[in-house]
Amino acid sequence: MPTHWEGSTEERIALDAYIKLWRASQSVESRANRHLGDHDLTLSQFSVLEALLFLGPMTQRKLADKILRTSGNLTMVIDNLERSGFVRRERNEKDRREVIVRLTDEGRAKVENLMDEHVKGIVEVFSALSEDEQVVLARLCKKLGVGGAT
Structure with missing residues (x-):
């Protein structure tokens, strides 16, 4: 999901990248480490x-x-x-x-x-x-x- 921030193009691109990176890292961490439990x-x-x-x-x-x-x-x-x-x-x-x-x-x-x-x-x-x-x-x-x- 892209950001809904209505700032500059630079701000929207950075926020969108951040959101995607954060969500991907959470998903990767969860799936890659599921076996530990x-x-x-x-x-x-x-x-x-x-x-x-x-x-x-x-x-x-x-x-x-x-x-x-x-x-x-x-x-x-x-x-x-x-x-x-x-x-x-x-x-x-x-x-x-x-x-x-x-x-x-x-x-x-x-x-x-x-x-x-x-x-x-x-x-x-x-x-x-x-x-x-x-x-x-x-x-x-x-x-x-x-x-x-x-």
Whole structure:
């Protein structure tokens, strides 16, 4: 649905693009991550496990930055993952103020077992676009995400 804003052409085009991008991102996120509920994980929980799998242990603050969440929101997510035995927190020996989050063996197994299904879901959603279109979309999203810088 295009915007009903009666501003300038520039404003209407930008708003229309924004609306379409936002709706598409919500739809893609929902369809690509539908399987997580079958494994009793939220998207935030899976994102933490995935980040720790591929990037290794890190502070809660750095983890929040990596998965685009606030530190406050992430505290509850990590609490729940810790309660499930998927992660553990450790004080940084060099700076006791910092808490390092690590995958447990159980957490590593959980996320590794989910990766094939996760990737399959994403590939399925993006199959609506050709490979060339996916490359162009990725480039445009990166350009938009960094504020127009190349």
